[in-house]
Amino acid sequence: MSTTIDTKTVKHVAFLVRLGISEGEAQKFSGQFSSIIDYFNMLNEVDTENVPPASDIANAENVLREDAVQPSMSREEFLKNAPQSERGYVKVPTVLGDE
Amino acid sequence: MQLTTLTIREAHELLTTKKISSVELTQAMLQRIREIDPKIKSYVTVSEELALEQARKADERIAKGENVTPLTGIPFSMKDCISTRGVRTTCSSKILENYVPQYNATVTNKLAEAGAVLLGKTNMDEFGMGSSCENSAFFNTHNPWDLDRVPGGSSGGSAAAMSAGLATFTIGEDTGGSVRMPAGFCNVTGIKPTYGRVSRYGLIALVSSFDSIGPMSRDAYDCATVLEHIAGHDPHDSTTYNSPVPNYTKHINKPVQGMKLGIPKEYFVAGMEAGVESALQEAIRQFEKLGMEIHEVSLPHTKYGLPVYYLLLFAEASANLARMDGTRFGLSVSENAKDVIDIYLKTRHEGFGDEVKRRIMLGAYALSAGYYDAYYLKAQKVRTLLRRDFESAFSKVDLLLAPTCPTTAFKLGEKTSDPLEMYLSDIYVVATNPAGVPALALPAGFSNNMPVGMQLIGKHLDEQTLFQVAHAYQQVTDWHKQFPNI
Numbered sequence: 014m015s016t017t018i019d020t021k022t023v024k025h026v027a028f029l030v031r032l033g034i035s036e037g038e039a040q041k042f043s044g045q046f047s048s049i050i051d052y053f054n055m056l057n058e059v060d061t062e063n064v065p066p067a068s069d070i071a072n073a074e075n076v077l078r079e080d081a082v083q084p085s086m087s088r089e090e091f092l093k094n095a096p097q098s099e100r101g102y103v104k105v106p107t108v109l110g111d112e
Numbered sequence: 113m114q115l116t117t118l119t120i121r122e123a124h125e126l127l128t129t130k131k132i133s134s135v136e137l138t139q140a141m142l143q144r145i146r147e148i149d150p151k152i153k154s155y156v157t158v159s160e161e162l163a164l165e166q167a168r169k170a171d172e173r174i175a176k177g178e179n180v181t182p183l184t185g186i187p188f189s190m191k192d193c194i195s196t197r198g199v200r201t202t203c204s205s206k207i208l209e210n211y212v213p214q215y216n217a218t219v220t221n222k223l224a225e226a227g228a229v230l231l232g233k234t235n236m237d238e239f240g241m242g243s244s245c246e247n248s249a250f251f252n253t254h255n256p257w258d259l260d261r262v263p264g265g266s267s268g269g270s271a272a273a274m275s276a277g278l279a280t281f282t283i284g285e286d287t288g289g290s291v292r293m294p295a296g297f298c299n300v301t302g303i304k305p306t307y308g309r310v311s312r313y314g315l316i317a318l319v320s321s322f323d324s325i326g327p328m329s330r331d332a333y334d335c336a337t338v339l340e341h342i343a344g345h346d347p348h349d350s351t352t353y354n355s356p357v358p359n360y361t362k363h364i365n366k367p368v369q370g371m372k373l374g375i376p377k378e379y380f381v382a383g384m385e386a387g388v389e390s391a392l393q394e395a396i397r398q399f400e401k402l403g404m405e406i407h408e409v410s411l412p413h414t415k416y417g418l419p420v421y422y423l424l425l426f427a428e429a430s431a432n433l434a435r436m437d438g439t440r441f442g443l444s445v446s447e448n449a450k451d452v453i454d455i456y457l458k459t460r461h462e463g464f465g466d467e468v469k470r471r472i473m474l475g476a477y478a479l480s481a482g483y484y485d486a487y488y489l490k491a492q493k494v495r496t497l498l499r500r501d502f503e504s505a506f507s508k509v510d511l512l513l514a515p516t517c518p519t520t521a522f523k524l525g526e527k528t529s530d531p532l533e534m535y536l537s538d539i540y541v542v543a544t545n546p547a548g549v550p551a552l553a554l555p556a557g558f559s560n561n562m563p564v565g566m567q568l569i570g571k572h573l574d575e576q577t578l579f580q581v582a583h584a585y586q587q588v589t590d591w592h593k594q595f596p597n598i
Contacts, residue, residue: 018477029476030430031437031453032469033461046474049532053419056490059497066492067499067546076350090214096444105439105452 016054018046115140116277117595120186120334123280127174127185134174134185137280138167138229141187145231145278148598153253154263154273156192158232159199163187166229173227182337184227189279191270192233193240194325195314196220199230203316204248204269205238207436207443207463217314218346219283219325226341231279235269238465239433240287240318242266243537245294246528247467254524255297256596257562261521264294267328271298274328276598281329281338285315287322288421289516289541292553295328296516296565299555301582301592302328303335306573307548308353310339311346319428322421322545331592332554332582336360339575353573360579368584369403371577374509378414379540385519387559392515395556395566395585399513402584407509411501416494417543422535423478423491424546430475436463470531499547502569511577512569515540516553520562544569552578555591563591 020039023046027034034042088101097104115137118126126132142160149155170185190196193203195213197220202208216224223230237247245253245268253268255261256276263272267284271294274282284291286304295302303326310325317323327338343357375396380389400406438444438459445458464472478487505512517540527534544551549569556566570578586592 022477023473026473026476026480027469028457029480030434030472031456031460032464032473033457034469038469042470042473045470045531046477049422049470049474049535050477050487052532053423053487056416056419056423056487056494059413059416059490059494061490061493061497064493064496066489067495068492078347086214093214094211094441096438096441096446103440105455106446106449107451 016047016050018043018050116144118280119330120182120280120337123186124182128180134167134170134229135164137185138163138187138231141231141278148276149278151254151259151598152256152272152276152278153251154234154269154276154278155189155232156202156204156235156250156269157200159230162199163229163231166224170227170229179227181226181341183223183341185229186280187229187231188223188281188283189231189234189270189273190220190283191236191267191285193236193285193316194219194283195316196230196233199233201233201316203239204236204250205463205465205468206249207459209249209443211442215314218311218348219342220314222342234267234273234282237266237268238468239316239429240266240285240290241429241467241471243289243293243534244522244527245269246524247465249465252524255521256598257299258521260523261562262297262524264297264521266290268294270328271295271300271302274298274300274330275596277595281327281334283342284326284328286324286326286545287318288425288545289538291326291328292516292541292551292565292567293538295553297521297563299563299591299594300328301331301335301552301554302326303339303552303575303578304544304550305339305343305575306550307545308351309343309550309573309575311344311349311352313346313348317432319425320432321428322425324545331586332552332579333361333364335552336364336579355573358576360576363576364579364583366580367403368581371404371511371581372407372509373399373404374407374409374505374512376409376411376414376505376512376514378411379514383518384515385559388515388517388519388564391557391559391564392566396513398585398589399581402588404581409505409509409512411505411543413494413497413501414543417498417546418535418539420491420494420498420546421538421542423487424495426471426475427479427488428475430472430479433468433472436460438463467531495546498543502547502549506571511581514567514569516565516567517541520559520564541567548572550575550578552582554582554585555594557591
């Protein structure tokens with residue numbers, strides 16, 4: 014069974030991961046995704062009835078620590094990498110629009 | 113005396129007997145980088161000023177005889193996904209092209225405390241996504257053994273720098289073969305330690321449940337030396353093991369007679385280059401001569417390793433890369449942006465290369481309603497079976513031997529047009545990471561004048577056995593002492 018991932022689906026997942034995408038790119042990715050997912054469908058051959066999903070890798074236990082105050086990066090230092098800042102805050106355009 | 117091809121312990125001996133200084137050694141490396149690296153292009157950033165400052169400090173430590181470690185004064189390079197305070201850390205991506213971290217990764221701190229000298233940051237596939245280094249947003253790295261061929265990936269810059277004598281050791285990162293596959297292509301020894309053995313704090317995450325930082329070096333002894341210094345518990349990474357780090361080098365000479373070496377039959381199948389297969393067969397005879405018992409074993413779910421690995425990678429990477437959004441750090445494309453979502457869309461469109469785009473979109477696909485059970489959950493179930501394969505094999509043998517790649521290094525451009533074909537070159541190295549087990553890659557000979565790599569795969573936290581066996585092999589072979597003519 015071959016899988017088809019159409020351009021509409023590609024555009025949908027692009028928006029889910031907040032990625033701008035052109036019509037040409039959507040077409041290119043559509044073909045590539047179909048062949049990749051098609052290959053990965055081989056997992057359907059494996060019987061996983063009664064097999065639990067892996068959820069950790071090293072049989073790890075929960076790790077707790079003291080809730081102690083530690084020195085952290087200063088505001089000035091942190092903002093060195095911010096593209097735009099104002100009065101000690103990261104500046105971004107409107108988050109909640111007026112439409 | 114050729115300073116640029118010394119092992120760590122040769123350099124250490126010369127430094128502590130005052131035959132050379134760290135400044136001299138560092139300058140020799142920087143000089144060779146200036147001369148050779150324009151051909152290889154393994155470094156994204158050379159941190160010359162910092163290197164010379166660290167070298168001067170190392171020389172003072174050695175002069176006073178205070179706090180001298182085997183790494184004091186030794187020049188190294190680091191894959192460009194590990195944070196270095198004040199030194200640009202790009203992941204070879206446009207989105208982080210001008211990103212200068214304000215803090216060090218734990219590994220960076222540990223190496224600085226040991227007195228090692230950071231030469232610079234090495235090229236990689238963007239965010240670790242690739243098997244040839246051709247997905248770097250900046251430039252291709254060339255294999256020092258044949259400049260028309262790839263160095264492998266994603267730690268391709270690290271492997272190429274090591275092989276060309278542009279660092280005495282290097283730090284790579286292995287999410288699904290990214291240390292071992294390029295080590296094999298470039299005739300370098302490298303280890304992917306057990307997941308959780310080395311802190312991931314400050315590593316720019318690709319797949320948080322696979323990522324393993326590991327050293328690459330001239331031989332297994334040097335690898336063991338570096339791992340001793342970077343492994344260990346870190347309060348900043350709750351997945352690190354609490355158990356003490358063994359003194360690997362102290363026990364590295366222990367005999368390997370009677371150890372059981374498993375040969376997984378699923379790794380020795382049609383499709384392997386003839387020269388790779390004959391090199392591996394010769395290596396098996398060598399291990400037998402060393403007194404090891406050879407046993408055929410089966411890892412029945414091997415062929416599902418690739419889809420399991422990639423599906424889980426897509427899913428975790430799509431979440432991990434969400435932070436690259438153009439608002440707090442990195443590239444920001446905000447011109448004419450009407451709202452914050454518009455900044456995300458524009459920044460990520462411009463800042464990510466095609467392979468990153470493919471993988472994060474496929475991650476969202478595998479996690480989305482209607483497909484989650486069929487892809488993500490299914491992959492996590494088969495991951496359990498992959499892990500059981502290893503557990504069952506390790507109930508019969510002490511360690512496993514496998515090739516690192518079915519072929520030697522392929523030509524630049526050979527696989528770039530078909531993403532799936534590029535994925536398939538990882539077929540022998542991906543299964544270890546979903547299982548979390550350690551694996552050490554080392555040179556196994558040559559096929560048509562190109563290096564052949566092999567890997568020893570061990571039990572959880574049993575890096576010691578891998579070092580012992582690799583070291584024993586390197587006492588009776590000299591593949592690892594061959595250097596390219598450049």
